[in-house]
Amino acid sequence: MWRLGSIVLVILGLILSGCDRQPPAQRQLDDYLQRLARVLDQDWQAFDRNSLSQYRMPERRLRMQTLEQQRMGLFTLLVQTRHCQTLQHLISERNSSLGRVMPSSHLLSHDATLLREIDACLVQIADDPDRDAMREQLIALAAIKRSELPSVFWNALHGSSEFEYYLRFADQPLPIPQGNQAINDQAAVSALEEFARIGKALPDHLPPGRAQIDPLFEALRRSDYGSELIHSLALTRHSLDQATRMLNSDRAAQLCPQGAVTERARILQNVFRNIYVEDVQPYLALIQRFGQPWQAALANLQEVPGQTQAGADYLASLQGTDTALWDSYQASLQAHNNAWLEVLGRCGMQPGQAQ
Numbered sequence: 001m002w003r004l005g006s007i008v009l010v011i012l013g014l015i016l017s018g019c020d021r022q023p024p025a026q027r028q029l030d031d032y033l034q035r036l037a038r039v040l041d042q043d044w045q046a047f048d049r050n051s052l053s054q055y056r057m058p059e060r061r062l063r064m065q066t067l068e069q070q071r072m073g074l075f076t077l078l079v080q081t082r083h084c085q086t087l088q089h090l091i092s093e094r095n096s097s098l099g100r101v102m103p104s105s106h107l108l109s110h111d112a113t114l115l116r117e118i119d120a121c122l123v124q125i126a127d128d129p130d131r132d133a134m135r136e137q138l139i140a141l142a143a144i145k146r147s148e149l150p151s152v153f154w155n156a157l158h159g160s161s162e163f164e165y166y167l168r169f170a171d172q173p174l175p176i177p178q179g180n181q182a183i184n185d186q187a188a189v190s191a192l193e194e195f196a197r198i199g200k201a202l203p204d205h206l207p208p209g210r211a212q213i214d215p216l217f218e219a220l221r222r223s224d225y226g227s228e229l230i231h232s233l234a235l236t237r238h239s240l241d242q243a244t245r246m247l248n249s250d251r252a253a254q255l256c257p258q259g260a261v262t263e264r265a266r267i268l269q270n271v272f273r274n275i276y277v278e279d280v281q282p283y284l285a286l287i288q289r290f291g292q293p294w295q296a297a298l299a300n301l302q303e304v305p306g307q308t309q310a311g312a313d314y315l316a317s318l319q320g321t322d323t324a325l326w327d328s329y330q331a332s333l334q335a336h337n338n339a340w341l342e343v344l345g346r347c348g349m350q351p352g353q354a355q
Helices: 002-020 024-040 049-055 073-078 082-095 104-124 129-158 161-166 186-201 210-222 225-247 263-302 309-318 325-346
Strands: none
Touching (some): 024 225, 049 309, 104 129, 129 161, 129 186, 161 225, 186 210, 186 263, 225 325, 263 309, 309 325
16 A cells, blocks of 8 residues: 555646646746636637647758759859869859758858859959950859849848758747846847848848858857747736637626625726736836747748748738738737726726726
């Protein structure tokens, strides 16, 4: 019997520890819904994490563009000159076995450097009549490479694990800050803004080299907040919708018959003050603080032309349409605040109303 009792205690401990693993933000929102449900005698549905799968990025192959492979081997022979040795090296590097599998994020900087070296080479051979054929082929190559830059840019993003890591959905929402803990996503959001600036300037202005681009990808890789924000937006939108449905119920409409404040109405007011205002709203403010610059950066990035339909559709699922994650969250937040104002207003208990 003692052994059986011990087993039961172990099982109970595992169950309780499993409950404790629920993220603090979700526990807070569930507590809010549970309190509303008790006061208004309503049911509610817990957040289904499987619903996050709608924000899974399409397969990389669908987001990438196939670019025509330039046969630059012939150009290697054309640049056998001491004036354009750097260009010769770049072309040879691109045609090597390693160059053919160069990461997409590196190819953007490589092509930018290649175009700069072509321009430099053209200047050096401008007065050499023996280099007319070479000059024509370099001009043609530069035109092709420059026209491909927008596609190369998007391939650099969609083909990078860093971009995928930042815009995936995490298994946890944004954490609730403890004490004076300060959390921010400034480095990653600034990286997105810089990518947008680079993309919009193409093809007239060449992208920078790897020394400037690699830190941008690294900033995305180091941040968990973008993916946690996606989780938070989906979780909180669901919770707000559930709460709004309860506040719009017939039960809520009957709280104050003929304007008379009932005991149940006062209990609901306490839920508003002590739970929604004191606990939930600070988390909503955190989401706004993280989400507004994130949304603005994505909007700027979406203005860069040249990405595939699959890539464009995915970014549009995050922001910029009525059904997008950010936009629908904002609509849910507004609807929820309006529902509170209506319920409290019917009872004369809105903030600022005399009672």
